Amino acid sequence: MDRFVRWFIIMSIVYLGVASLVGIAMLGSERAMALKFVHSHLNMLGWVSMMIYGVGYHILPKFMGRQMYSKKLGEAQFWIANIGLVAMLLFYTLNVYSPSDTLVAATVLAGVLEMVSIFLFFYNMLKTLIPPVEQPG
Ligand code: HEM
Ligand code: HEM
16 A cells, blocks of 8 residues: 555545544534534534545546556655645634734635645545556467
């Protein structure tokens, strides 16, 4: 298994742990409920998407009997997805408790970074899956 693939899976489990702590805080406190977006995206972009990236990078090229199109792009996606997610949720949280236009802009920029990572996965996977497989003989 490639190193970045293993780390996608490890980080996905870490995000599940952090998300569940935020979820419990939300159950017990109206103030923490302001972090619903943080909880849902730790789960959806962290736990769910990163588990799918990791398992997808590992297994989908094998279904096609070939290597993934680009490991370099996959590794870049790992860093951009993690930096984008942590930055987006950090700026969002800071803005909840101390609102400012700068923090809103920083949250949006980090969200755009996260979107770039999604498109890197999109590109890398489609370049892996779409070219026709040569039939033997
Ligand atoms: C210990 C585990 C968890 C706890 C304590 C928890 C708790 C909560 C709470 C209190 C809310 C707010 C509900 C409301 O708006 O009234 C919420 C929303 C949400 N949770 Fe969790 N959660 C947990 C795990 C998960 C997991 C594993 C996922 C996804 C795989 C998830 C996805 C979501 C989503 C998407 C929302 C937003 C739903 C909406 O806007 O209606 N949660 N959770
Ligand atoms: C670049 C990536 C993403 C960005 C910037 C983003 C942004 C947002 C925003 C601004 C909201 C509204 C939050 C609110 O009402 O306060 C939202 C809600 C939601 N998003 Fe995303 N999202 C992204 C990716 C995803 C993905 C990949 C999933 C699912 C796999 C997802 C699932 C949800 C769900 C379930 C809600 C409703 C729960 C909530 O209000 O927190 N999002 N998203």
